[in-house]
Amino acid sequence: MxxxxxxxxxxxxxxxxxxxxxxxxxxxxxxxxxxxxxxxxxxxxxxxxxxxxxxxxxxxxxxxxxxxxxxxxxxxxxxxxxxxGGMGMGMLAPILFAYGAPEQQARFLPDIRANRVRWCQGYSEPEAGSDLAALRTTARQEGDDYIIDGEKIWTSGAHHADWMFCLTRTGQGSRKQEGITFLLVDLRSPGIQIHPIISLDGRHGFNRVTFDSVRAPVANRVGREGEGWTVAKGLLTHERTGQAYVSLSLSLLSRLREAAAEIPGSQGRRLIDDPGFAARLSLAAIELEALAMTELRTLSQVEAGEAPGAQSSLLKLKGTDIVQRMTEFFVECAGPYAAPWFPDLADHPGQVGPTWAQPEVVRYLEGRAASIAGGSDEIQRNIIAKHVLKL
Ligand SMILES: Cc1cc2nc3c(=O)[nH]c(=O)nc-3n(C[C@H](O)[C@H](O)[C@H](O)COP(=O)(O)OP(=O)(O)OC[C@H]3O[C@@H](n4cnc5c(N)ncnc54)[C@H](O)[C@@H]3O)c2cc1C
Incomplete structure (x- = not known):
């Protein structure tokens, strides 16, 4: 190589x-x-x-x-x-390339490209997260429209979005993966309500979205009725390939080395020279190099026209682990200077300690969400066991 x-x-x-x-x-x-x-x-x-x-x-x-x-x-x-361009650019566009009708491509891709329209993802429901195929939001056809009833949860950015790509139940098959349909829904449609959910770090990123007899034209169905599971799975592999966080971890690692050189460790040494800390940091750096190579290999496959497939679960799992370790190192470095509520303290004139230290607890908390978003760690391990290791 x-x-x-x-x-x-x-x-x-x-x-x-x-x-x-x-x-x-x-x-x-x-x-x-x-x-x-x-x-x-x-x-x-x-x-x-x-x-x-x-x-x-x-x-x-x-x-x-x-x-x-x-x-x-x-x-x-x-x-x-x-x-x-958010979820429209990174997640929906690849689906429209693969499954969208030419009219859908012509209608939606230019707005995604121009960053004129914001999209959110309506997959998860209160009883259907890891077990996504258990979703219960229904869509029944009436004339040229589907009528949607139900509820989505953890919908990131729905409060800023114009449209949602979502999974609905249009029928019951012998397997719960059957009878699911992928629809594009205009969030200004009557009957939609967006309820904020405030997360552990004090921010509003998530929402619960309710549908009460919401109309969506049949023309906004991507793929065939009842075959939305195939569309949904294709989209998830693109989402997870984007969750290796290699560049982010590399940039965190370089900032971390600078920070640890400023902070005193034990026995009069700088933290960066503490053998225990240095060994853990080096291990994370080596694993990050290996992840970068795996990501490059996956990108080469995508370039050659292959879908990223189950390998994207591997990238997501390891990438999340490393980025979370980086945020832990930062909290360790910052010690008592890591303020838990950064937005309140950002411009506080009486702050003590280095400026870089202040947002680290918030980053640490945000980082925890990465092992749940896009499918939890346990689910990624199940996918790797079944589809990569063939267990
Ligand atoms: C930051 C963030 C952003 C998100 N954004 C969106 C979004 O925009 N749109 C959207 O639709 N969803 C979004 N989600 C939701 C996310 O997809 C779900 O939270 C996730 O799939 C887990 O589902 P759940 O929360 O229902 O947990 P559950 O499925 O109830 O899982 C609870 C626990 O049980 C474990 N578990 C469940 N089943 C198994 C199993 N078979 N084997 C082993 N362990 C298992 C899980 O790993 C987890 O630890 C987001 C979540 C987060 C954290």
Missing amino acids: RLELSPADLAFRQEARALIAEAFSGAETYDGGPAHEARWHAALARRGWEVSKWPEAFGGPGWSATQHFIWERETTAAGLPAQV
Whole structure:
């Protein structure tokens, strides 16, 4: 395996760095707000890089796996998202490429590309999380519409979204995976209510979404009626491949090394020189290198036209483990300076300790959610046991 970058890849890296510097030059850092997101999207769109992961047939730039790898590294190091457009861009678009009718592709893809419409994912229900196929939200056809009744939960970002892609029950088969239908629902439709759920870190990211006789046109069904499970599974593998967090962990690791060099450890040593701490950090760094290689291998398969498949569970499981360990190291480094409620203390004039330490408890708590979101660790292990190890 060749590990060094070719001249063409080095030139691509230069181009990526130039674009990043052009969009966010000087001391200004990306804050994730709408103005910065729009500026970043516009900079990407000028080169056609806002759809960097889309196939060329749908207007993507046709990057190689190595180019994706470089782009992830460079954007993460600069504190920028590798792509904008949320769940529409990363999750729904690949489904529309594979299962969408040409009219659906023509109707929905341009808005996703232009980041004009926000999507959320309506899969989970109160009694159907890990056991997703137990979902009970019904859709019954009446003329040209489906009428939807039921409830979705843990719907991230529904309060900012315009549309939801969701799973509904249209029938009962001999297996519960049968009779599920994938629908696209306009969240402004009458009968939809969005109820906020506040999470452990004090933020509003989740929602419960209720449907009371909500109409969605039959034309918004992706795939055939009753065959939504196949569509749903395809989407999950794309979601999980995106959850290896390699670039994030690499950037956390580099920040962590700087932080641990500032903090005193035991016996008058710096924390970074403490043999116990250094050994645990090195182990995580080695596992991260191995994960980066696995991710690259998976990206190469996707590039060659294969779906990521059950291997994406492996990436998600290990990626989550490593990113969580990074957040634990930070809390260990920050000690009493890690303030639990960052939003309240961000600009507190009397704060003590290094600035980097303040959000670490919130990051640690956020990090816990990663082993549940997109399917829990236990479920990923079950998938690996069955489909990768054939147990
Ligand atoms: C940050 C975050 C964002 C999310 N965003 C969305 C979203 O946008 N849209 C959406 O639809 N959902 C979303 N979810 C929901 C997520 O998909 C579910 O929480 C997840 O699938 C687990 O389901 P559950 O919460 O019902 O837990 P349960 O399924 O009730 O699981 C409870 C526990 O039992 C274990 N368990 C269950 N079954 C098995 C089994 N067969 N073998 C071994 N152990 C088992 C689980 O691992 C877990 O530890 C999000 C969740 C999080 C944390």
